[in-house]
Amino acid sequence: MTPAGTLGRVPPNPPQPASGLRTRLVALAREVGKFGVVGTTAFAIDLTIFNVLLSVGSETLLAKTISTVIATTFAFFGNRFWTWRHGDHTNMARQYTTFFVLNAIGLGIALLCLAISHYGLGQIWPALQTPLADNISGQFVGTAVGTLFRFWSYRRFVFRVSDDPKMTSPSSAVSDSA
Numbered sequence: 001m002t003p004a005g006t007l008g009r010v011p012p013n014p015p016q017p018a019s020g021l022r023t024r025l026v027a028l029a030r031e032v033g034k035f036g037v038v039g040t041t042a043f044a045i046d047l048t049i050f051n052v053l054l055s056v057g058s059e060t061l062l063a064k065t066i067s068t069v070i071a072t073t074f075a076f077f078g079n080r081f082w083t084w085r086h087g088d089h090t091n092m093a094r095q096y097t098t099f100f101v102l103n104a105i106g107l108g109i110a111l112l113c114l115a116i117s118h119y120g121l122g123q124i125w126p127a128l129q130t131p132l133a134d135n136i137s138g139q140f141v142g143t144a145v146g147t148l149f150r151f152w153s154y155r156r157f158v159f160r161v162s163d164d165p166k167m168t169s170p171s172s173a174v175s176d177s178a
Contacts, residue, residue: 038078046071072103084159095158102153110142
């Protein structure tokens, strides 16, 4: 028994090495966070331009296409030079082209959601042909589904991120946080 007010000797817990899975999950979380920041900024650009174009009388699908192309250009540079700065960067022309092709598929997903709502269901319920309904179907639903596709495809086909923990380790990611 130890005297009152003392705990005696408490053995220290030896530091546990991070498991490979834990290291990869931490790196993936950091990657998703950066992708989210770039994507949120690109989304704000897209949303703003889309609504400005609608307010000046642009056709709905044309406005969405223009706003997406401008936001995509921003997203490419943000993702290439920040999110996946340690990925494969050997051929910028190939990356840029592949990025835009895959983003066009993501745009197609958003346009499909918008077209189904505005032109399909809007024929039955005219309330789905309002700017609010267009924003919900094109900007929120379409963008959300397209974003899932974009993250997977950019990581796999554009920036070719390695599963090597040294490539995206938390220690190297700390210096990337700026």
